[in-house]
Amino acid sequence: xxxxxxxxxxxxxxxxxxxxxxxxxxxxxxxxxxxxxxxxxxxxxxxxxxxxxxxxxxxxxxxxxxxxxxxxxxxxxxxxxxxxxxxxxxxxxxxxxxxxxxxxxxxxxxxxxxxxxxxxxxxxxxxxxxxxxxxxxxxxxxxxxxxxxxxxxxxxxxxxxxxxxxxxxxxxxxxxxxxxxxxxxxxxxxxxxxxxxxxxxxxxxxxxxxxxxxxxxxxxxxxxxxxxxxxxxxxxxxxxxxxxxxxxxxxxxxxx
Amino acid sequence: xxxxxxxxxxxxxxxxxxxxxxxxxxxxxxxxxxxxxxxxxxxxxxxxxxxxxxxxxxxxxxxxxxxxxxxxxxxxxxxxxxxxxxxxxxxxxxxxxxxxxxxxxxxxxxxxxxxxxxxxxxxxxxxxxxxxxxxxxxxxxxxxxxxxxxxxxxxxxxxxxxxxxxxxxxxxxxxxxxxxxxxxxxxxxxxxxxxxxxxxxxxxxxxxxxxxxxxxxxxxxxxxxxxxxxxxxxxxxxxxxxxxxxxxxxxxxxxxxxxxxxxxxxxxxxxxxxxxxxxxxxxxxxxxxxxxxxxxxxxxxxxxxxxxxxxxxxxxxxxxxxxxxxxxxxxxxxxx
Numbered sequence: 001x002x003x004x005x006x007x008x009x010x011x012x013x014x015x016x017x018x019x020x021x022x023x024x025x026x027x028x029x030x031x032x033x034x035x036x037x038x039x040x041x042x043x044x045x046x047x048x049x050x051x052x053x054x055x056x057x058x059x060x061x062x063x064x065x066x067x068x069x070x071x072x073x074x075x076x077x078x079x080x081x082x083x084x085x086x087x088x089x090x091x092x093x094x095x096x097x098x099x100x101x102x103x104x105x106x107x108x109x110x111x112x113x114x115x116x117x118x119x120x121x122x123x124x125x126x127x128x129x130x131x132x133x134x135x136x137x138x139x140x141x142x143x144x145x146x147x148x149x150x151x152x153x154x155x156x157x158x159x160x161x162x163x164x165x166x167x168x169x170x171x172x173x174x175x176x177x178x179x180x181x182x183x184x185x186x187x188x189x190x191x192x193x194x195x196x197x198x199x200x201x202x203x204x205x206x207x208x209x210x211x212x213x214x215x216x217x218x219x220x221x222x223x224x225x226x227x228x229x230x231x232x233x234x235x236x237x238x239x240x241x242x243x244x245x246x247x248x249x250x251x252x253x254x255x256x
Numbered sequence: 257x258x259x260x261x262x263x264x265x266x267x268x269x270x271x272x273x274x275x276x277x278x279x280x281x282x283x284x285x286x287x288x289x290x291x292x293x294x295x296x297x298x299x300x301x302x303x304x305x306x307x308x309x310x311x312x313x314x315x316x317x318x319x320x321x322x323x324x325x326x327x328x329x330x331x332x333x334x335x336x337x338x339x340x341x342x343x344x345x346x347x348x349x350x351x352x353x354x355x356x357x358x359x360x361x362x363x364x365x366x367x368x369x370x371x372x373x374x375x376x377x378x379x380x381x382x383x384x385x386x387x388x389x390x391x392x393x394x395x396x397x398x399x400x401x402x403x404x405x406x407x408x409x410x411x412x413x414x415x416x417x418x419x420x421x422x423x424x425x426x427x428x429x430x431x432x433x434x435x436x437x438x439x440x441x442x443x444x445x446x447x448x449x450x451x452x453x454x455x456x457x458x459x460x461x462x463x464x465x466x467x468x469x470x471x472x473x474x475x476x477x478x479x480x481x482x483x484x485x486x487x488x489x490x491x492x493x494x495x496x497x498x499x500x501x502x503x504x505x506x507x508x509x510x511x512x513x514x515x516x517x518x519x520x521x522x523x524x525x526x527x528x529x530x531x532x533x534x535x536x537x538x539x540x541x542x543x544x545x546x547x548x549x550x551x552x553x554x555x556x557x558x559x560x561x562x563x564x565x566x567x568x569x570x571x572x573x574x575x576x577x578x579x580x581x582x583x584x585x586x587x588x589x590x591x592x
Contacts, residue, residue, distance in 0.1 A: 057434050061591045075591045080436040091431035093269055106261035107435040135272070 008035040010159050010190040011056055015065035018048075018055055025051045027213045029065070033159065033190050038181055040204030041194040042237065048213040049194040050088050053161050056192070057085050069159060081108060084157030088164050088194075090144035092136045097128050097147050100136060101154060108155035122150035125180060127173065141168040149177070153184075160184065160191045166200065178203050198234040209237050216240045258437050262445025263452075266419075270453060280415055280457050284407045285464050291403055292469045295396040302367040305332045305344035309352075313345075316374040321367075343367040388557040393472070400471035401480075401551035402523050402544075408458055408484055409491040409544060410516060416450050417495030421508050424499060430589050439586040443579055446496060447489075454488040474558030480551065483564070486571040487547040493578035494543070500585035519544035524552060546570045 009032050016029040026048045033039055033056075041049045054060040055067050058075030070079040092100050101119040105111075110118060123129045126146035136144065145168055152160060166174045181191055185205070193204065201207055201221055208218040217224060217240040221233055228236025270276055303322040306314055307329055317323050324341065326332050332344035336357050342364075343356045354371055356364050389397070423429040432442060462484055465471040473480060498515065502508040522528065522539035525548075539545045550567035553559040561568075 058592070059430060059434060059590055077436055077438065077592055080434070083434070085431070085434045087427060087431050087434070089427045091427035093265065093428055095265070095269055095272065099265070099268060103261065103265040104432075104435065106264075107258055107432060107437050109257075109436075 009033070010035050011067070011069045011192075013052070013056065013065070013067050016052075016055060016062050016067060017064040018051055018060060019063045025213050026055070029215055031208060031215065031218075033192055035158075035190050036185055036188050037205045038185050038191045038193060038203070040201050040207045041192065041210055042198070042201050042204075042207050042233070043196065043210035045196055047210040049196075049210055050163055052210070053085075053163050053192065053194060057083055057161055079159075081155070082158045084152040084155065084160040086148045086152040086160075086162045086165055090141075090148045092139075092144060092147060094135060094137055096133045096135050097123060097139075097150075098132045100147060101151060104151045105154050110155060118154060122153050125153065126150045127176075142170060142173070145169050146173070158189060160189055162191065162193045164194055164196075166195070166197070198232065198237065201233040207233070209240055211237075211241055216243075258441045259445040259448065262432075262437070262442055263449035266446060266449030267452060270419075270449075276415060276419075280411060280453055281460055284411050284457065284461050285468075288403065288407055288461065288465065288469065291399075292396055295399060296394060298362075298395065300366070302342040302363060302370055303340065304367060304370065305335055305341045307332050307344060307346040309345060309347055313374060317345075317370070320370045320373065343371070345371060388474070389472070393556075396469070397472050398556070399525060400465060400469070401555040402525055402548040404461060404465050404471070405484065405487050405547045405551050406520060406523060406544060408461055409487050409519070409547070411457070412450075412454050412488045412491035413495040413516065414512075416446075416454075416492045417499050417502075417508055417511070418505060419450070420446060420496040421499040421502055421505065425504070429586075433586070433590045439590070440583045442586065443496070443583045447492060447579060450492055451489070454492060455485060458484045458488050471555065473555050475554035475560060479554050479561055479564070483547060483550050483554065483568060483571070486568055486575065487543070489575040490543045490547070490571055490578070493575045493582065497578045497582040497585060500582065500588065518542065523548035543571055543574045 011031075011033040013029050013031040016026055016031075017024065018026040029052060031039075031052075041052060043049055051060055055062060056069060056074065058067075058069075058080070061075055067074040069076075070082055072078045093103065095103070098119055101122065102115055105115045105118060120129070120132075123132050126149055128143065128146055128150065131139070131143065136147065139147070145165065149162070149165055152162065166177055169177065181193070181203075185191055193200075195201065204221065206218065206220055207224055209216045209224070217227070217236070219227065224236045224240075225231065225233060228239035230236045230239055301321055303324070304317060305324045305326050306317065307326050309317075309325070314323065314325060324335070326335070326344070329344075329346055332341070332346065332355070335341040336344065336355065339357075341357070343354060345352060345354050352375070354368070356367060358364055384391075420429075423432075429442075433439070458481065462477070462481060466473050466477065494515070495511075498511050499508060502511065518538075519542045522535075522542050523544040528535060528539065546567040550564040550571075553564050553567075
C-alpha cells in the first residue's frame with residue numbers, strides 16, 4: 001500500500017471475533033473502510049451485519065482481534081465525535097423531529113443558532129421540513145427512518161455507519177438517499193451501509209458478502225459478479241455461499 | 257455541558273407528557289388526602305351499652321362513649337351481634353361484667369380503656385406533661401412524616417424508573433451512547449432533569465401536608481424539605497439503577513414488592529421495639545428507615561440539623577452510591 005492509501009483508511013477491522021456467551025456471532029473478520037467510498041455489508045438477517053457495525057462504533061467489544069477507527073482502538077470515545085450512526089431500530093424520543101435533532105446535535109456539541117440552522121438543513125434533506133413540529137409517535141416507519149438518517153448526518157461525520165437505512169422508505173425517496181450518499185462520498189465521507197436487499201448492492205463501491213458471521217467474499221459489485229459467474233449480485237452471493245464452508249475454493253482472493 | 261443537554265431534553269419530554277405530570281403532581285396529593293381521611297375517621301368513641309348501671313356510671317361514661325341504656329342482657333347481646341354496639345357493661349348483684357364484641361382489637365382496647373376510666377374510683381390524678389407532641393396529636397399526626405416521605409419515595413421510584421427503562425428498551429439510551437456522551441454525563445443529566453420535577457413535587461406535597469392537612473411541623477420546614485429532597489434523590493438514583501436489571505416494564509414493577517414494600521414495614525409506621533434483632537439489622541439496609549426517622553425527629557420532636565445530620569448523610573451516601581452503580585451498570589452498553 002502507498003502512504004496515500006494508508007492515510008485514506010478511516011476504519012480497520014483485524015481478525016475480529018465476537019461472541020455472546022457461547023454463540024459466535026462474528027468469526028475472523030478483516031475489513032478496511034476508506035475515505036470516499038461506500039462499502040456495503042450484504043447478507044441475510046442474522047448474518048452478523050449489525051453486530052459488525054456495533055463493533056465498529058464501539059457498542060460491542062471484540063472477543064478477539066481489534067477494531068481501529070480514525071487511529072483509535074475501539075471502544076473509545078475519541079472518534080465518536082466524527083462518527084455518524086443510524087441504528088437499525090429507530091431510536092427516537094417522544095419529542096418532535098426538531099427536538100430530537102437538537103438533542104442529538106447537542107450531544108455532538110452543536111448549540112444555539114448554528115444547531116437550529118443545521119437541523120433545518122438536514123430536515124430539508126430528508127424531506128421532513130413540513131413535519132418538523134409533529135411528535136414522532138405519529139410518524140410512519142419510513143418517516144422515522146428518514147429522521148434517523150438526518151440525525152446520523154447532523155454533525156458532518158467522517159465515517160457514516162448506516163444500519164439498514166432504506167427499509168420502509170419509498171422508492172423515490174430511496175433514490176434521493178442514494179444520491180445524497182454519493183454526494184457525501186464524493187466529499188470524502190466513508191460510508192458503511194448494511195442491507196439485505198440485493199438490488200441495492202449495485203449502488204455500493206465495494207461489497208462485503210457476509211454469511212454466518214464470516215465474510216465469504218469482498219470486492220466491487222462488478223468483480224464479485226465476474227468471479228461468481230453471475231449477472232446479479234444475488235447470483236454471486238449464491239455462488240460464494242456454496243463454497244463458504246470450504247476455504248480452499250472460496251472466493252476470498254477476489255479482494256479489491 | 258452534555259449533562260445539561262440530557263437534562264434539557266428530559267424536561268421537554270416530561271412537559272410534553274401530560275399523564276406523567278398528573279401522576280407526579282396530582283396523584284400523590286390525592287393519595288395523601290385519602291390516607292388522611294381514612295386515618296382520621298377511625299373510631300375514637302366506642303358504642304357501649306349499659307344494663308342496670310348506677311347513675312354515676314352512666315354519667316361518667318356518657319362523656320367518653322356513645323351510651324345506650326338497656327333493660328336486659330339478651331337485648332344487649334343482640335345489639336353486639338348486629339354490630340350496633342362494641343361492648344356492654346352489666347351490673348349483677350354487687351359485681352359487674354363486661355362483654356366485648358371483640359373482632360377488632362383496636363376497638364376492644366378503646367372500649368376497655370373507656371370502661372376502666374369510668375369504673376375507677378377517683379384516685380389522685382397525676383400531673384401529665386408531654387416531652388414531645390401533645391395530647392391533641394392524632395394517629396395521622398404520628399403517621400404524617402413517614403407517609404409523606406414514603407409517598408415521595410414511591411412516586412419518584414416508579415416514574416423515574418420507568419422513564420429510564422424506556423430509554424433502554426427503545427434503544428435511545430444506546431443511540432445516545434454512540435455519541436461522545438459519557439456514561440456519568442448521562443446519569444447526571446437524568447438526575448438533574450428529573451431532579452427539577454422531583455423538587456417541585458416535593459414542595460407541593462410538603463405544602464399540602466403542612467397547610468392542607470395540618471400535619472405537625474415542630475422543626476424547621478426547610479430541614480423537612482431537605483430531608484424530603486434527599487429521599488426523592490435516593491428513589492431517583494435507586495430506580496434508574498435498578499432499571500438496568502429489568503427487561504420490560506413488567507419486570508420493573510416486580511421490584512416494587514421487593515424493594516418498596518419491605519421499606520414500608522421498616523419505615524417506622526409499625527413499632528419494631530420488640531422485633532427480633534435480625535429485623536432491626538435488616539432495616540438498616542433501607543433508605544426509608546433513615547428518612548422516616550429523621551422526618552419524624554424534625555416534624556414531631558422539633559429537632560434540628562445537629563441531631564439529624566447523620567441520617568441525612570446516610571441518605572446522601574445512598575444516592576451517590578446508586579448513581580455510581582448506575583454509571584457502572586451502563587458499561588453493558590458501552591465499555592468506555
